Amino acid sequence: MAEELDDLKRAFEAATPAPDEARKRENIALAQKNFADLQGSRDAARLTVRKGRMSRLLDGVKPMFHALSTKGALTVTTAIVAVGLLVILPKDAMKLPVGGDVLTQSEGAAPPAVEQPKVADDASGGATGATSSIVAAESLAEMSPAPVPVAPSADALSRQRSEDLATQAPAAEESEAFADGDMAAPAPSVAMREKRLVAPGDGMIVLPESDTEAFANAETSPLKVTAEEPVSTFSIDVDTASYAVVRSSLMVGAMPPREAVRVEEMVNYFPYAYPAPEGDDPFRPTVTVMDTPWNPGTQLVHIGIQGTLLPVADRPPLNLVFLIDTSGSMQDANKLPLLKQSFRLMLSELRPEDEVSIVTYAGSAGQVLEPTRAAERSTILAALDRLEAGGSTAGQEGLQQAYAVAEGMAGDGEVTRVILATDGDFNVGLSDPEALKDFIEEKREAGTYLSVLGFGRGNLDDATMQALAQNGNGTAAYIDTLSEARKVLVDQLTGALFPIANDVKIQVEFNPAEIAEYRLIGYETRALNREDFNNDRVDAGDIGAGHTVTALYEVTPVGSEAVRNGPLRYGEAAAVSDGSDELGFFKLRYKRPGEAQSTLIEEPILAGQGEVSDDARFSVAIAGFGQLLRGGEYLGSWGWGDAIALANGARGADPYGYRAEAVTLMRLAETMDR
Amino acid sequence: MRMDTSDETLAREAAGGDAAAFSALVTRHYDRLFRLCFRLTGVRTEAEDLCQDICAALPAKVRAFRGEARFTTWLWRVAVNAANDRRRRAATRARTADGWGDVEDARRAEAAEAAAAMDWLARAMRALPDELRDTVALVMDEMTHAEAGEILGVSEGTVSWRMSEVKKRLRAMKEAVDG
Numbered sequence: 001m002a003e004e005l006d007d008l009k010r011a012f013e014a015a016t017p018a019p020d021e022a023r024k025r026e027n028i029a030l031a032q033k034n035f036a037d038l039q040g041s042r043d044a045a046r047l048t049v050r051k052g053r054m055s056r057l058l059d060g061v062k063p064m065f066h067a068l069s070t071k072g073a074l075t076v077t078t079a080i081v082a083v084g085l086l087v088i089l090p091k092d093a094m095k096l097p098v099g100g101d102v103l104t105q106s107e108g109a110a111p112p113a114v115e116q117p118k119v120a121d122d123a124s125g126g127a128t129g130a131t132s133s134i135v136a137a138e139s140l141a142e143m144s145p146a147p148v149p150v151a152p153s154a155d156a157l158s159r160q161r162s163e164d165l166a167t168q169a170p171a172a173e174e175s176e177a178f179a180d181g182d183m184a185a186p187a188p189s190v191a192m193r194e195k196r197l198v199a200p201g202d203g204m205i206v207l208p209e210s211d212t213e214a215f216a217n218a219e220t221s222p223l224k225v226t227a228e229e230p231v232s233t234f235s236i237d238v239d240t241a242s243y244a245v246v247r248s249s250l251m252v253g254a255m256p257p258r259e260a261v262r263v264e265e266m267v268n269y270f271p272y273a274y275p276a277p278e279g280d281d282p283f284r285p286t287v288t289v290m291d292t293p294w295n296p297g298t299q300l301v302h303i304g305i306q307g308t309l310l311p312v313a314d315r316p317p318l319n320l321v322f323l324i325d326t327s328g329s330m331q332d333a334n335k336l337p338l339l340k341q342s343f344r345l346m347l348s349e350l351r352p353e354d355e356v357s358i359v360t361y362a363g364s365a366g367q368v369l370e371p372t373r374a375a376e377r378s379t380i381l382a383a384l385d386r387l388e389a390g391g392s393t394a395g396q397e398g399l400q401q402a403y404a405v406a407e408g409m410a411g412d413g414e415v416t417r418v419i420l421a422t423d424g425d426f427n428v429g430l431s432d433p434e435a436l437k438d439f440i441e442e443k444r445e446a447g448t449y450l451s452v453l454g455f456g457r458g459n460l461d462d463a464t465m466q467a468l469a470q471n472g473n474g475t476a477a478y479i480d481t482l483s484e485a486r487k488v489l490v491d492q493l494t495g496a497l498f499p500i501a502n503d504v505k506i507q508v509e510f511n512p513a514e515i516a517e518y519r520l521i522g523y524e525t526r527a528l529n530r531e532d533f534n535n536d537r538v539d540a541g542d543i544g545a546g547h548t549v550t551a552l553y554e555v556t557p558v559g560s561e562a563v564r565n566g567p568l569r570y571g572e573a574a575a576v577s578d579g580s581d582e583l584g585f586f587k588l589r590y591k592r593p594g595e596a597q598s599t600l601i602e603e604p605i606l607a608g609q610g611e612v613s614d615d616a617r618f619s620v621a622i623a624g625f626g627q628l629l630r631g632g633e634y635l636g637s638w639g640w641g642d643a644i645a646l647a648n649g650a651r652g653a654d655p656y657g658y659r660a661e662a663v664t665l666m667r668l669a670e671t672m673d674r
Numbered sequence: 675m676r677m678d679t680s681d682e683t684l685a686r687e688a689a690g691g692d693a694a695a696f697s698a699l700v701t702r703h704y705d706r707l708f709r710l711c712f713r714l715t716g717v718r719t720e721a722e723d724l725c726q727d728i729c730a731a732l733p734a735k736v737r738a739f740r741g742e743a744r745f746t747t748w749l750w751r752v753a754v755n756a757a758n759d760r761r762r763r764a765a766t767r768a769r770t771a772d773g774w775g776d777v778e779d780a781r782r783a784e785a786a787e788a789a790a791a792m793d794w795l796a797r798a799m800r801a802l803p804d805e806l807r808d809t810v811a812l813v814m815d816e817m818t819h820a821e822a823g824e825i826l827g828v829s830e831g832t833v834s835w836r837m838s839e840v841k842k843r844l845r846a847m848k849e850a851v852d853g
Binding site for chain 1: 688693696697700701704705708709712713718721722725726729730731732733734736737740741742743795798810814820823824827829830837840841844845848
């Protein structure tokens with residue numbers, strides 16, 4: 001650092017005073033009181049707080065306050081904890097427990113939507129109680145991403161509105177901004193998003209939008225010792241929601257929460273051109289063995305599955321029921337308005353004989369659009385334009401009506417699907433989550449599938465989205481920009497809506513004579529028990545037309561210096577080689593749509609098998625990217641620069657620019673991760 | 675009690691309504707927050723008031739903490755925004771003198787030996803426009819350019835450019851004094 005700055009720094013050190021103990025105690029107490037008020041446990045926190053400049057007269061009695069140190073303050077707060085817990089536990093209990101292979105990592109439940117008015121009242125009461133807090137509330141309304149209860153004056157309200165309007169256009173343009181690789185983009189995006197979060201309520205009060213995001217995830221799959229556990233079983237996953245969540249975080253200048261990163265969904269976001277199936281097989285697996293970029297002592301087993309492409313002209317007629325969340329929280333520019341735009345895009349891809357119906361749920365469920373042939377475009381668009389957000393969310397009721405409509409539309413040889421568009425709110429009206437799961441499963445058996453489209457951030461309930469889509473044989477996608485809507489609803493329309501194989505499970509048995517250790521990269525939430533593989537009653541993921549699915553194992557050959565687990569002194573002797581040089585054996589089971597019996601595909605995995613394509617290399621780069629975002633436990637010193645170089649070298653044709661965008665995201669993450 | 679728990683964990687717990695986690699967080703970071711507030715405002719009383727604003731607003735804000743950034747990064751961003759708000763309000767009240775202008779107050783408040791350094795510092799800081807001053811305040815707080823950039827919502831390069839601009843201005847100021 002230059003001499004001038006050193007001087008400045010020394011001056012700073014000399015000039016900076018210690019915080020005044022009295023003010024410190026007051027300020028901390030104020031923070032605690034406001035916190036307690038917000039939680040609705042105000043009675044419990046009887047902390048007397050002095051505010052304003054008058055209190056500085058007390059500076060003279062500093063020594064007295066020294067005696068009451070922070071230790072004392074902490075003891076007081078312990079009392080608040082007990083009360084706080086009482087308040088919060090029931091709310092946690094209201095969260096939808098998701099069954100099966102999905103683990104909910106609740107970040108702590110904020111109050112459900114229905115309780116918000118009460119919280120707002122309490123909090124604004126608390127805030128107006130003290131002069132200086134009014135100031136604070138003011139400043140919050142102007143600058144904060146936080147939920148702020150304020151009753152704005154008429155002109156403040158209109159300012160809010162105009163800001164909302166102003167942010168609509170940028171929301172749709174966001175994708176263009178990052179396609180250019182504009183590194184300065186995050187700054188305006190942050191501001192935009194913050195403004196969007198403070199949305200005018202039903203005319204008078206700006207309600208706080210609580211941050212209740214919950215992500216489905218599990219601990220990173222651990223390294224397995226082949227001799228102890230030679231068999232690995234999992235369900236395939238064609239969801240892509242995680243990648244979009246990661247992107248939306250990085251684009252606003254923040255690292256995504258680790259639990260939001262599901263490596264397999266990031267890898268599967270990208271279209272790959274693996275060898276296409278021949279004959280009438282619905283798909284074809286290709287196994288490639290390649291070097292691991294982040295560890296010279298290990299190898300990667302790359303499994304790429306290519307679903308057959310249905311010629312669009314041959315596809316059966318579609319019956320689509322859109323179940324649209326019109327709860328109050330959907331009114332933000334990046335939710336309902338974006339949904340409407342996405343819907344219009346999709347409409348142009350439908351054929352005249354396809355049928356569309358719209359059901360909304362918002363307090364009470366209603367059918368907004370009778371089943372209408374896609375040819376009657378103007379009728380559909382008019383119904384769409386009438387949609388407005390308002391009211392609380394009652395997911396289940398709407399769901400039942402949507403399925404009833406769907407069953408009325410179903411005909412022989414047609415594909416019927418309910419598409420749920422929501423910001424993830426299922427807090428009201430969900431009396432029994434198990435019953436809901438059963439309901440969706442039952443309908444799936446009867447031939448009506450469910451896909452979930454997530455919109456907006458803030459209370460996106462990713463775990464519920466995943467659980468519903470998995471039980472409904474559908475995909476869960478997160479739509480944050482118009483270009484994402486195009487990818488999910490237009491470019492991949494056939495894949496998202498036409499399942500070609502159900503319950504696709506993969507089982508790999510590794511040969512302990514060749515492979516000492518292995519680990520599956522990603523698929524944490526998709527792990528299956530070994531015995532589930534042959535049990536056709538166990539549900540698993542589905543592949544749509546044209547979908548590709550990629551799975552990666554990192555394997556450590558016997559004798560490699562990268563083996564992490566030493567041999568056991570009293571363990572079994574190393575398996576005797578049977579003379580085969582197979583690394584392992586790959587098995588895949590799937591059902592054709594409507595069939596109950598599964599079909600088995602199997603083939604050995606051989607050393608050096610297959611040719612390493614750009615597609616395979618790119619998928620590995622993305623797997624590395626995802627693992628870096630999760631903390632890079634197994635990556636050693638391999639870092640962002642390596643991921644960028646690998647991805648750049650394997651971009652291939654990239655007609656839609658998805659891969660270029662991924663590289664931009666890696667660069668953003670690199671600058672944020674010190 | 676919770677001294678070993680990470681900031682991010684505490685913040686998430688606080689966001690979920692855990693009052694003890696919130697208290698532990700505020701207590702843990704108050705002193706550093708105050709130092710930053712002082713660097714942003716330049717006057718002790720202003721800094722205390724700024725801290726009060728932040729403390730008052732923090733409970734509502736922390737509910738929006740998503741763990742997307744480090745907690746301190748997030749908190750410093752809150753502080754810089756709050757400082758800007760105070761300046762905006764001061765400006766609308768047509769009070770042209772900002773914190774670093776109140777050298778007299780500062781002189782009386784600080785000990786005698788600090789005053790001389792303070793004088794130079796006050797003049798130096800007063801000469802800088804707001805965005806350069808905020809940048810300096812952060813970088814002087816042992817922050818890397820990348821971190822400061824994340825907090826201010828600008829790129830690392832912009833921070834580096836601003837710091838070289840600051841250096842240039844300080845040098846010019848020094849030459850004016852010496853010469």
